[in-house]
Amino acid sequence: MIPKQNVSREVETARVEDMAAKKRGDKEKGWLFFIGRQDESDPALFHVDDHRLVCCVAAEMIYPPWTVKSQQEQQASVRSST
Secondary structure, eight states: OOOHHHHHHHHHHHHHHHHHHHHHTOOOEEEEEEOOEEOSSOTTOEEOSOGGGEEEEEEOOOOOOOOHHHHHHHHHHHHHHO
């Protein structure tokens, strides 16, 4: 099993990369991905049982272009399926 210190180091590396990207004016952000379960009593708390399933990345999220026409098509599709 990967020690928790490795996860902490990975999170810190992504945080530092995010701060450097901000200074450069890049659109990169720090992203944290994990597989876990949400706490039943505190929805802001997540439990990760396998620390190998945690990944931190500093990258720019790129979305496909979203035009008014595609938005209208999407809404029409939703209406016709209900």
